Amino acid sequence: MVQGTLDMLILxxxxxxxAHGHTIAQMIEQSSDDVLQVEQGSLYPALHRLEDRGWVASSWGTSENNRTARFYELTKAGRQQLTKEADRWRAMADAIGRVLGDFGQRNRRKPTESEG
Structure with missing residues (x-):
């Protein structure tokens, strides 16, 4: 993933x-139709980083399978950061889309035999 993307997706x-970490990872994977896979080795450092920045807060609780788990929640500062990051991401994706144009689209015209 592009640097900063995982943070934005978590927020x-x-x-x-x-939600606790396992649920966060599952939700990201499910909402991306399993295109994005979140590894624990990336997820938990990101959660700690977000907590250090004050964008998420954590507390201990009991998970749905009756285990003790750390739960994370979005803070007001995290919500503000998410808005900034989402706007920045959309602007970057739009710019990349303009550069790519229609190159590589699935519905593009197939070359004729003479074009190869």
Whole structure:
């Protein structure tokens, strides 16, 4: 993933309410139709970084399978950061889309035999 993308995806996932790490990873994977895979080796350092920045807060609780787990929730500062990051991401994606134009689109015209 592009640097900063995982942080933004975590923040976006937490808009729906507090969740523990495993659930956050599952929600990102499911909402991306399993295109994005979140490894624990990336997820937990990102959660700690977001907590250090004050964008998420954590507390201990009991998971759905009755285990003790750390739950994360979005803070007001995290919501503001998510807005900034989402705007920046959309602007960058739009710019890249303009550079690519229609190159590589699945519905592009197939070359004729004479074109190769």
């Amino acid at each position: 976006r996932t937490l808009v729906g309410g507090r």
